[in-house]
Amino acid sequence: MSVVLERVGLRVGEETVIDDVTLAFERGTMNVLLGPTLSGKTTLMRLMAGLDKPTTGRILVDGNDVVGVPVRKRSVAMVYQQFVNYPSLSVYENIASPLRVAGVDRAEIESRVAEASRVLRLDPFLRRLPAELSGGQQQRTAIARALVKRAALVLLDEPLANLDYKLREELREELPRLFAASGAILVYATTEPSEALLLGGRTATLWQGRMTQEGPTPSLYRDPGNIDAARVFSDPPLNELSVSVRDGRATRVDGAALPAHLSPDLPDGAYRLGFRVENANIREDGSGDFVGKVSVTEISGSESFVHVDLGFATWVCLVLGVHDWKPGAMASVSVDPRGVFVFRQDGERVPATLAARYVTDTVGA
Amino acid sequence: MDKPLNNRAWLFVLPVLVFVLFSSLLPVMTVVNYSVQDTMGQNNFFWNGIAWFQNLLDPSTDIGGRFANALVRNLLFSFVVLALELPLGIAVAICIPRHGWKVGASLVAIALPLLIPWNVVGTIWQIFARADIGLLGAALNGLGIPYNDTQDPTSAWATIVVMDVWHWTGMVALLAYAGLKSIPDAFYQAARIDGAGRWSIFRNIELPKMQKVLVIAVLLRFMESFMIYTEPSVVTGGGPGESTSFLSLDLVKIALGQVDLGNAAAMSLVYNLITLTICYAFFTVMTQLDRRKDV
Amino acid sequence: MATITLDGVGHAYPTRDPGEAKRYALKPINHVWRNGRAYALLGPSGCGKTTLLNIISGLVIPSDGRLLFDDRDVTSVSTEKRNIAQVFQFPVIYDTMTVRENLLFPLRNRGVDKRTAEARVVEIAGLLDLVPVLDRRARGLTADAKQKISLGRGLVRSDVSAVLFDEPLTVIDPALKWELRSKLKAVHEALDMLMIYVTHDQVEAMTFADEVVVMKDGEVLQIGTPTELFERPDHAFVGFFIGSPGMNFLPATVEGASGHVGETAFALGSGYPSLTDKVQLGFRPDYATVSNDGAGIPVTVLRIEDLGRRRLARVALGPHEVTATVPHGAPIALGEARLEVAAHHLHVYVDDRRVEGEAA
CATH class of the missing domain: 2.40.50.140 (Nucleic acid-binding proteins)
Structure with missing residues (x-):
């Protein structure tokens, strides 16, 4: 699968939130959206997920315009900065929830949840409620839910921002590996240049709703095309x-x-x-x-x-x-x-x- | 960008439209209809223009005088009730424990009057206040305090006000409690470190943090007290004389007692407008105050 | 201003069964916090750092030991009588007051005369860059300004024994954090107060404190300057927690001045007696370099992480994985390479505790 943003823009009232962004994502790649708070990372992800509609431009999946296609008909998974889990469901049920919605049969659900909880080391906690877990475990549950879905497009919106830095180091290494096997397009939003560099892949720098530069992560760091890109990629x-x-x-x-x-x-x-x-x-x-x-x-x-x-x-x-x-x-x-x-x-x-x-x-x- | 047009969507909205039509639009239009017509009986209606309204708003006419007096009574009642229930409700809220089984027990006790139907509240107080056999009335008279809510306007007023306070302070207290609960412990801790006393904590932390819920409490209590009907109708029936004849009671008297449909319709419309206007004014002033403080 | 003495202070929650061993949220510690110094309590969540802070502020009465402010036993003295100031995770301000009134508040409550109070407020506001907003309503300000007000309310009092900080930068925009950090630092230099700062973030702890107290599972693992923690971590967890990436640890056997990891021998800076139990060699990635053609221990480069201003190599040493630095500007290829670690940067740990060697 490929996802292409073609001159995508979003205006809310008088304000331009996303300004003419063109980007292409290929199957099985890691893509970083790097920019400070309010630079448009989350908005761009919402557009890609189909939660919002762009006011201009097209979003193409495998060459077909998908603007207006509802989220539930798309193969998308999203992980947020806040730990979003169903509070009344056990960890097992949380991970299984997207499969239940999709009507996957029982045996299949069991094997997929087992697989996801194994790689994310959640086995001991499957019967617990999210509130009984640490922050890292809660976020791993949310990630497992995105993983079992086997979505073609996985959007990770600052997934590690609310975690201890040591946990962050650990999960940051695991995340790309976890999803790499699935062949999904990974899009990872972050405010931290060092995180972008650790993730590698390709990076697009965002500044005030504009994409200031795009390219392979290390070369973007070494060779910024303009001052905004250089500022965004410096910490x-x-x-x-x-x-x-x-x-x-x-x-x-x-x-x-x-x-x-x-x-x-x-x-x-x-x-x-x-x-x-x-x-x-x-x-x-x-x-x-x-x-x-x-x-x-x-x-x-x-x-x-x-x-x-x-x-x-x-x-x-x-x-x-x-x-x-x-x-x-x-x-x-x-x-x-x-x-x-x-x-x-x-x-x-x-x-x-x-x-x-x-x-x-x-x-x- | 074109939205996918789907006319079936209207089908889903239809039941709501029908419901709104029957529940509010049609009855209101009936009232509007009555308010501009007169009848000689036998269902013969003819156009009367704005005459009903002119009469109503002119205090020198009979109906205008009644209306003005009742309006003053209503405003006075709402004011007195708010002035008592707000401070009392806040005080009660502050006394509610924050932890343990006592929380639940206190909340249930406070909410109890709220769970009793209006007319039952009226009946309870009607008997409770009776000068001959009522616990309150008889006790007061026994203490040498002259009290009779069917003869003496002051007694009647006091009864209605106390009854309303009894009935509704709990709601103010519950709202205020919700506001208090949302204050993080750090604020109390910081205040203790800053050496603040109890009054200072109330004045500088609790009151400002409760402001939003209190605005809602004032709005709800104003609307409810301004439209009060059931309880005084059961307890005093608007008497003695006209002393507790609030707008709603008078309205019912005119509409159902005297079957004076034109006057009643005009009155209910004006009554409605006044309630709306005052609520709107309240809301605007309070939200404005809120905003100005940020500067 | 005071010196704070922890005399066997610890805290255990009551156990149901009297025969059961006490479960400590904070194991008893002995330590003296000296006036005019800045300390940081650092550790992952649940390590007991907040319990310790609450004991000092008076929110928790310790189950064990005594707490002294100078010579006064304050173990069970209430918060308001302890003369401490505290800055919380979320800014605590009095919404209806101006910034000036907020800062005056603690002084007014204590009956300080108006002239003295006003002068002190202006002085502290100057230190915190709050002068331009003194007459603004506090609640319309940004989170960092509000946090400065919370801090200011503690600093205006000249009688405070200690200023406590409970993860004060949590809600501050990342871009503004360093500015507030430098303000805290400047305040510390200017006012000569005892400051205690709780955080799970090593950058905050090391930037702010003269001495860092590293805690885990209710236990103090090491108290030391940032340099000591980085150069000579006393406990394996300190080595792992401080520095990014953390220290490398390899299971080893040690004989005299050489450590053996499988077939590979590392030369150590000093000699060691015969060691039993779980013996590990620890070294920082920062002090281990890898190159394709240098001298050193043969390893296999698995992957290179290009972090922009430096490159790290993940290398395999037998069955173990180790992180090392690629020297600036040097070419590096995957596969066979050599790993070099300076002997004096190699530490020996027995059961996770560092063992000092004898001079070689």
């Missing part, structure tokens, strides 16, 4: 700097000159530089390009993110391992030009050659 946030270029030299908006290796080789004009946390490092020997004051250090276990207030901007720098830079301390920040993206004023990415200059600079020095 901690993208570090940014507005510059104006004249005769190959870049200056900040306040007039201060930038180091040579941060000057893009571009025609005169105003640009915006953006680079991720891994390309901003703290130089303990003070040899960095900028100096600023630490405002806070976020320690994520294996990495420490130091927020540095430089006066003209606040950047986030990466330090590997656990390092507690105290608020108020002065920090020297260096930027690796190989990771710097250059955007035009309208947000489109322009190919620029900072890295070459960097190499020349270093060699020259």
Whole structure:
């Protein structure tokens, strides 16, 4: 089966919720919708499920327009951020419910539920009610229900957002494997870039109802096409700097000159530089390009993110391992030009050659 | 996008339309019909324009005077009843335990008066209040307090008001209790940490959090008390004199007692409009207040 | 401001059968929380961290031990007499009041004179960036502003012994979390108060606290600085819970300064006496590198996870699966490869507890 969104748009009153999205999904693939809260991920999924109708465009399943076909006639399963289970039914009955509705015979139901509860490790809890389970088990029940249905299109709307991060790590690995065997189209909505990267497959970045970019997940990360796509695919946030270029030299908006290796080789004009946390490092020997004051250090276990207030901007720098830079301390920040993206004023990415200059600079020095 | 057109859908709506037609539209139209016609009996009706309405709204006429007096009585009654039932209901709600078997017991006890049919409530109080053999009436007189609800307007009013409070405070209490139950424990804990006293907790946490249910309580109680009929009709029959003749009682007297259909129809329409208008005003003012606080 | 002493504090729910062993929601602990420090109670749900917080706030009276604020025994003193402040999971604000009135509220209740109170409110509002909204109604504000108000109401009082936080960032928009975290941190630096922060999120705990208390099943497994927890986890669960991904553990036998996993030998940084029971080697993926052509232990690369700013390799070592880091910029192919772990990053665990080696 294939699902194609063709110039799909949705307006509610005066507001454009989904703006001209074109996307194609193939059988047996993992597809990530990445975007912040309210960027249109859930709406897009509701459109694909048939819960809402687009105001413009077509949704094609195997080439047939399915707009207007009711949900129950489609082969769709959905898992939500909240743990949605029938509170008065046992875990077994919860998992079996879509099969009962479909009128599957008894023996078949039993074997499919057994299979799903085995892979999701719910066997010991089949007789319990959802309220007697932990959050992770409740969500696994919801996932099992989607699994037994053997739907051709499985929509997962931030399914792990309400779970402990350790449980999240675990389930995130299991989920794609579980559904991969079924050959379904998996669509997974998330706000977290790291989750998208872990899931792999293809990613579409969404920003304010628009699809800003689409492609294989890792290459989308490395090669954002515009500033919105880069921002959506950066956590901690993208570090940014507005510059104006004249005769190959870049200056900040306040007039201060930038180091040579941060000057893009571009025609005169105003640009915006953006680079991720891994390309901003703290130089303990003070040899960095900028100096600023630490405002806070976020320690994520294996990495420490130091927020540095430089006066003209606040950047986030990466330090590997656990390092507690105290608020108020002065920090020297260096930027690796190989990771710097250059955007035009309208947000489109322009190919620029900072890295070459960097190499020349270093060699020259 | 075109919706798939399915005319069969209308078939499903049809029973409801028929029901609404018979239950509300037709009776109302009958009343409207009566209100613009006069009759000389023998089912001969003729057009009377807005004369019934003009009479009704002019207090100098006989019917207009009756109407105005009854309206004032109604408004006074609703006001008194609300002023008593709201604070009392809230107070009761606060005293209801939050945990254990006592919750169920208290709720049942409070809900008991609500489960008794209107006319039975009237009958209970009619006997209860009798000055000769009623527990309340006789006891009051025994204590030296002059009381007679069939002779003395003040006694009659007091009886009706107390009866209504007895009958309906439970509902206000239940609504208020639902509002209180929805307040998370953290709020009480935070208030204790902030050093707030009991009154302060009520004033700053409980009352604001109950606001929404209280708006509903006020609306329900206003409508119900403004349209009160059964209980006073059983207890006092509108007397002594006209002292407890509320609009609804008067309406019945005119329509069924005097078979004055034109006046009665005009009166019921105006009565209905007044109720609607006041409820709408209540609702608008309260929701507006709600919104303004956010700024 | 005070020092909090936990003297054998524990909590068990009453058992029905008197002969039955006590079932502890919180096993007795001895610890001193010093004034001016920030502590985090970290663990999965049901680990007892909330029980411990409730004991300190006075919501739960512990079944065992004594709780001291400085030298005062407060074990059974009521919440309002303990001089603590608390920020809850969901913002608690007084709807009808302005932000200023909200902040003044605890001071008014305690009869602080008006001038002093007003000045203190402005000071705290300045610290929390609430000055521009001081005269707005509190209920129209965003969740993060409301949470700052809840915090502010605790901070305005100069007599608080401790500020308690019960997962305060739960309802905050992810994009705003770091800002509120940095505010908390700044407040801590500025006010020199004892702060105790309950969370199940390692980032919050490690970012906020000077010392993190890792708990599981009602038991304190380790108390240490973020660096200690990361570099030298005392308990296997700490190694697993802190860091993402968590620590690798391999069943092993240890002889002197070398650990054996099946046929493979790891050189350890120090020597160990003969160990029995369940012996495991633990090392962090961050300190294990894998390459196709380096030196080290032969392994098989099963798959590569490209996380953007770093790449992790899942490798097979005999029947075991291990996670390791692929060095930045280095090419890597599936199949045969070598795994390197620096000796001083290899830890030995017996029955899940870390054993210190003797200097080699």
